[in-house]
Amino acid sequence: MDAEKHDREFETLTRFVSVFCRDHHGTDGRTVCPECTDLLSYARSRLDKCPNDPKPKCKDCKTHCYRPQYRQRVKKVMRYSGMHFVKRGRIDWLVKYFM
Ligand code: SF4
Ligand SMILES: [Zn+2]
Known part of the structure; x- marks a missing residue:
């Protein structure tokens, strides 16, 4: 497992969620609301348990693990x-x- 790659991927997702949250949930672009925190926590847990090594982009994954x-x-x-x-x-x- 490439932990550094996972961290970078999560950092990128966090940026995307922060912009979405700011524009839809009235946050300041640096912090996120409870709903988006839940989404990020879920994504992090999926990433940490990803069975693929090397990990593909999730959109290309054949065993997509998200609910x-x-x-x-x-x-x-x-x-x-x-x-x-x-x-x-x-x-x-x-x-x-x-x-
Ligand atoms: S969707 Fe696929 S690549 Fe993404 S975390 Fe789940 S198993 Fe891994
Ligand atoms: Zn939000």
Whole structure:
């Protein structure tokens, strides 16, 4: 397991969730609301238990381990914040990630 890679992936997800939370849940862009904290905790636990080594991008994973409700939530975040970062020229973060 590449712990450093997992940490980087989680850091990127946290950025995406923070933008989504700021624009949908009225937070300040640095902290996230309880609902988004729950989503991040779930994603971290999935990442830590990922059986794949090397780990593929989750969107390419054949044994997707997310419960459907969480998968939908992450997809929604990625769609929204993905557009946010594309508009700001941060395509590098998109390439690294995810759903
Ligand atoms: S979706 Fe696949 S790659 Fe992503 S954490 Fe779950 S098992 Fe690992
Ligand atoms: Zn939130």
